[in-house]
Amino acid sequence: MPNIWINAGEISGDVHGGLLAREILRLCPQARLFGMAGPAMRATGVKPLLATEDLSVMGVTEVLAHAGTIVKLLRRTRRELAAQRPDLMVVIDAPDYHFRLLAMAKKLGIPSVYYISPKLWAWRENRARFLKTHVRRILSILPFESAFYARFGMEVDFVGHPLVDAVCTPEVMAIPPVPGRIAVLPGSRRRELTALLPTFAEACRLLTRRYPGLEFLLPVAPGISEAMVRNLWKGGPAVRLVSAAERYPGIRSCQLALAASGTVTLETALLHVPTVVAYRFSPLTYAVGKRVVRVPFISLPNLVLGAEVFPELLQDQAHSAALAAHLALWLDTPQCAETVRTRLRTLPELLGGGGAGKRAARIVLEEAQRRHA
Incomplete structure (x- = not known):
């Protein structure tokens, strides 16, 4: 044994x-x-x-x-x-x-x-x-x-x-995206939520001014309380919280996503959801990273595909107006979002095919x- x-x-x-x-x-x-x-x-x-x-x-x-x-x-x-x-x-x-x-x-x-x-x-x-x-x-x-x-x-x-097997199940992939539904994915660590979720909430509020019928869905990571999420979301539009068990079906049902850099960006990519990627490091971490990191992208889908398929906004660039503007571009030009989805469909084979x-x-x-x- x-x-x-x-x-x-x-x-x-x-x-x-x-x-x-x-x-x-x-x-x-x-x-x-x-x-x-x-x-x-x-x-x-x-x-x-x-x-x-x-x-x-x-x-x-x-x-x-x-x-x-x-x-x-x-x-x-x-x-x-x-x-x-x-x-x-x-x-x-x-x-x-x-x-x-x-x-x-x-x-x-x-x-x-x-x-x-x-x-x-x-x-x-x-x-x-x-x-x-x-x-x-x-x-x-x-x-x-x-x-x-x-x-x-x-x-x-x-x-x-x-994740190819975990995410791309026939049941999940059969779910059609709901027009106007956007996934909000601020990360699984408390520091990430504190740094990003209020900005994500403001970005979504800005979007609803222009597109009043939008719907927002936020999967809650294990170990994170709903109370903490709602407190950090104050000022944002109405949002539906979903459990970890509903995570993949929920994300797949979304037309677009706003996400913290991390494993979740690969999940959204495998689910064919165009995603705007954001991240804020502590000033010291970012200063060290700028000197030593040798890769052109921070998100795994972009690294595997060798191109910035998902827009990446880091540090000061990750402000609410910029995040909203990138999502608005896809809402205004659906053909651009479809081009992203076409690129994403090549990922499973590049990642071993299951x-x-x-x-x-x-x-x-x-x-x-x-x-x-």
């Missing part, structure tokens, strides 16, 4: 961890799964020795502000790893935390696999050498990552993107069982 530790450091990683756990248990029902889990992993049957929600931070200053919590979590994790002695540890994304965890696991003699390989191609390329000595295998979900790691003499397993979870689960089980060979 393989004992596998799965570690998700943020909510988006927890979603991927839940999909991975489901496929592992389908292939090997007797597998024992435990680790740092969020709602998706817990619902799949992963025993939560630690909670992902305790570590959902992002950015330089944000990580510094939570340094005490992170140190305590690392100490707890080390104790649990030493007590459980899993056959394999799988870490998902969140490199700032997981690189420390990988070093711990190596000292304890626990082999590791990195799933959702960190975006080192965007910045901090030198960290690839750390992975070369600390993980058995890297499971990549983006097609261009293989060439990056090859520069460091490393081979990676491109398994495809798990089956990513099964491919990743087979590799994880293979590596876990090596310990008993």
